[in-house]
Amino acid sequence: MDADQFRQFGKAMIDYIADYQETIRDRKVLPSVEPGYLQHLLPDEAPQKGEPWQEILKDVDRIIMPGVTHWQSPNFHAYYPTACSYPSIVGDMLSGAIACVGFSWMAGPACTELEVAMMNWLGKLLHLPEEFLNCSEGPGGGVIQGSASEASLVALLAAKDKFVRSIREKDPTIPAAEIKGKLVAYSSDQSNSSVEKAGLIGSMMMRLLPSDEDGALRGTTLQEAVRKDREAGLIPCFFIASLGTTGTCAFDNLEEIGPICQEEGIWLHIDAAYAGTVFICPEYRYLMKGVEYSDSFNFNTHKWMLCNFDCSCMWVKDARYLMDAFNVDRIYLKHNKTSHLPDYRHWQIPLGRRFRALKLWFVLRSYGVEGIQEHVRKDIALAKYFESLVKQDERFEACTLSLGLATFRLKGDDSLTQKLLDKITADKTLYLIPCYYRERLVARFVIASRMTQKSDVDFAWSVICEHADQIVAPKIKKMESVIGDKYKFDAIKITTNTECLEKSK
């Protein structure tokens, strides 16, 4: 493919993408294919001769699209959002074209320095403690990881290395393997599965401590676990706090946990994968009170902050622990320049890395801080609005509401809610998934797409009620749904209405 063909193909793809996004509401969010559908549509072997791009684009429609789960559809309410925005896509295109591997400063000065700059911008936006910023005096700084899983693992490995070193500095006769075998990590039973996986991969005992009935881990629980482990001769080493758990978006009590970690010398890592974005809005910063106790902090701009996957932002107060843990320099990676700028390969698991800061830069400039704040506030208001709809129907129970996630269930046995979810999934118009809350099955309703509007929430609620009607007879008249693609959503109005509704109860 030469440059001229690329100009044609690339521009055709731009139009394809814009068309896809503009009409995504018209597609069922879940595909109708059965497992194995694709093998019958593709030849068994790669073609010998090259094919024209027009054929490939045609096959995207014929082969790929029927098998896509439309994560960007406003009817997608499962998991948490995975971001997709126009400026981010364009930023990634440029990253693909420059195609540098920025593992050291020399390998890509702009790649390293823009990342440093963006992590400073973002750290300031979130009001993270000064020590986390590369632009502060100390050894702290930020780095873009691929995922929160990676960030948790990197933090755990740094903590592990730190402990082994410091214990062996005091007594070099203790074998490293013996120390490693005694290190203990903690998190809550509500933390993401990737936390448990970090313990598995990093070979560290991981205790998933019971959260309270709101899904938050409390200080006393941690304190008790640490005490028991010390008595058993073990070494408490690492704690992963969840700000915004995966199930219900609960927040661990950092103000209780932080001082305990500090006193016990435990590395405190904060996983705010989804919720972290909200700290761009001052009115939600109370949710991260205690962040000053943490050693490392991570959130995914590729969830709620409009940057395409993968762009997981991590800060550490002392990056030297990362470098100690990961530095295995060889001659071919050395370069002449000496500088205070990070050689990011020592901050992460893989050697290679893309120019991911570009999309972050494009997004922050295109939206501006206010644009991102507006996006976040809109989603929170929509979730609140959804909860108000649930509360109007006596068959339902509104269970939790936190940021852009509301959970609810049909009153009665779990099997009713399960049946409801099965019906919704079979219908493919909406996508919702369950979790457990206070030992009961609840459905999660997440505002996941950048494009979700009030009319989409109304539509979702009408579909949910339609299915519920087949399980439990309607007890009250359903609210009239306002369905209309072009409905202009007014966040402030909704917030006020919802508050009124709540007060009137």
Added chain:
Amino acid sequence: MDADQFRQFGKAMIDYIADYQETIRDRKVLPSVEPGYLQHLLPDEAPQKGEPWQEILKDVDRIIMPGVTHWQSPNFHAYYPTACSYPSIVGDMLSGAIACVGFSWMAGPACTELEVAMMNWLGKLLHLPEEFLNCSEGPGGGVIQGSASEASLVALLAAKDKFVRSIREKDPTIPAAEIKGKLVAYSSDQSNSSVEKAGLIGSMMMRLLPSDEDGALRGTTLQEAVRKDREAGLIPCFFIASLGTTGTCAFDNLEEIGPICQEEGIWLHIDAAYAGTVFICPEYRYLMKGVEYSDSFNFNTHKWMLCNFDCSCMWVKDARYLMDAFNVDRIYLKHNKTSHLPDYRHWQIPLGRRFRALKLWFVLRSYGVEGIQEHVRKDIALAKYFESLVKQDERFEACTLSLGLATFRLKGDDSLTQKLLDKITADKTLYLIPCYYRERLVARFVIASRMTQKSDVDFAWSVICEHADQIVAPKIKKMESVIGDKYKFDAIKITTNTECLEKSK
């Protein structure tokens, strides 16, 4: 940014990218900026209000480009290639637009199934053992990882888990920590730094065994190391063979190593990060003789196979070991569909994953098998041609030649070659890096860009000689350089010429 603005911005970026690629030869391959250059060009904080895309694109030229090391320039001869091709960029655009997180079949049926299909296509193209293919009867299959680093780590962790389980099945009284502390991994002293890092991260003793004078690890060396470790009560567990070492592209002797691993029950992982692509050409498959002994195999299509980073292809003979090692299922990740298709989240370290199979599909279809073969053969012929130029100048020593990498040095003390490289780097017209070969410093000359032609090699040689003239006086008349951007390169002719040259000596 709305869809219309995206259409404009996206198309402007397509043109920007095409222009960049078409004029990349005119830029110095290394940038002239000093560390810290970028902080003076950017504001200290993110903008409050969104900005028009035109401003952003203008700043790419003003702020980013001056700090780019042009990995795609035909004058880039450092490291190994990092792929960049037009169809791959377009494939990635589509992946960004669909923006699904394909951690399970249901989360993205097309994402999972296209990956399975592409890994089958590619496995067949490379003539990998049948058991590696998902389309074979057994439990094997392929998966796209982010990097060879990740693949090595995944294989190591799977091997570790396999050993701990099987030993504890026989004797459950042995603590897992005790077993883990005794496991040993092996690789050669020529393997990539990421191999050592895998041992570090996976907490496994990693012995870097001495390679022979050609940079290959031999069976006797491994056998001896294993014997010693068994005598010391340790448990040999894992071996990473390099097919194409980072320094000189040497090949470990698989035919010797394979049977030893089999007999000793050691997991054999093959890291063919760069060289793997060459097995698409039948005439080079002799270089992977013994591959049938391996348990896992990895190569980076994002190096030599024209797929943009990250697209590291890994196959395992028994994927159940990966699933055992990584499976930490939670309710929100479960789905109703049961199928024989992989839930890829259990095959990798992170939970999330992009739709990377798209770019692989686009590249294989755009180029066809023949197009990729031609690309590979051209690069090999160019490296051979470069060696022939080196051999014509008596001041130089041609040290190694393997695939697209030739190494050479100035005769005499290492300091001369170091001086030469320093001069070249300071000049910024070419980019070469050193490595050690037989304990002497050599310069690596890699055909790294998809666009490199014979005229670029001539140009590079003329620059190298110009700098060498300032270090050692010319001894013979330099060959006339043929410089010309539009020179049509004929691989077969060059190969023949080079062979004639060699025979005539």
